[in-house]
Amino acid sequence: MEQTRTTAEVEDCLLVLAAEFGFTGLFGGLVPTRPVHVSEIPSRILFQRYPTEWAARYNGKGYIFIDPVVQRLSYERNPFTWRESYETCTQEKHVQLIRGEATEFGLYDGYVVPISTIDGDIAALSFGGPGAIPASADLSVLNFAASYAIGRRLHHLAAARRPAPDLTPREWDCLLWAGEGKTDWEISVILGISRSTVIKHITSAREKLGAVNRAHAIATAIRTKLLR
Incomplete structure (x- = not known):
């Protein structure tokens, strides 16, 4: 199914x-x-x-x-x-x-x-x-x-x-690395931003995607072809 x-x-x-x-x-x-x-x-x-x-x-x-x-x-x-x-x-x-x-x-x-x-x-x-x-x-x-x-x-x-979510470049980057299994701290190091900013971007992306949590946001982004 x-x-x-x-x-x-x-x-x-x-x-x-x-x-x-x-x-x-x-x-x-x-x-x-x-x-x-x-x-x-x-x-x-x-x-x-x-x-x-x-x-x-x-x-x-x-x-x-x-x-x-x-x-x-x-x-x-x-x-x-x-x-x-x-x-x-x-x-x-x-x-x-x-x-x-x-x-x-x-x-x-x-x-x-x-x-x-x-x-x-x-x-x-x-x-x-x-x-x-x-x-x-x-x-x-x-x-x-x-x-x-x-x-x-x-x-x-x-x-x-629902209209297609308009993710910012940083939201997309954070969600992409989260989809690769990286932690918030690891993403902050990769992107050169603070951990709190990473959390802020992922939370914003989750809300735009209508997801209930981080894993749901990643799955939704993959299903809607935002992430490949």
């Missing part, structure tokens, strides 16, 4: 893994935490590999607002099955509608992984398939894969919206 370049490739990786548990489709996105218009839903979708007709019907008719799975996501932060969300839903007519129509497209049961983002949003990845989930199935691997996939997709979206 780390080597993927497109959303479709990430979906392919997830489906290969999910197939080991009998799942054939997946859907992921940002969960609405406030009333939104149906026209806003497409912008919240991060992954979608369900039968085209079912996806079009689900999105077009605004089923997200009555789906027992989404309702459970409003309070549940631990992974759960579709069956569990159907059992706890108080609107039986909604259960019959969503479960019935999903089954028409070979989606009988599924597994949902809620994910809290660093921005405070709730994302979720839902795997679906034609059969019941075995009680003995260890789905923890899907928890990790889902979290990683959502994180990677959100990072790509943020990077696409």
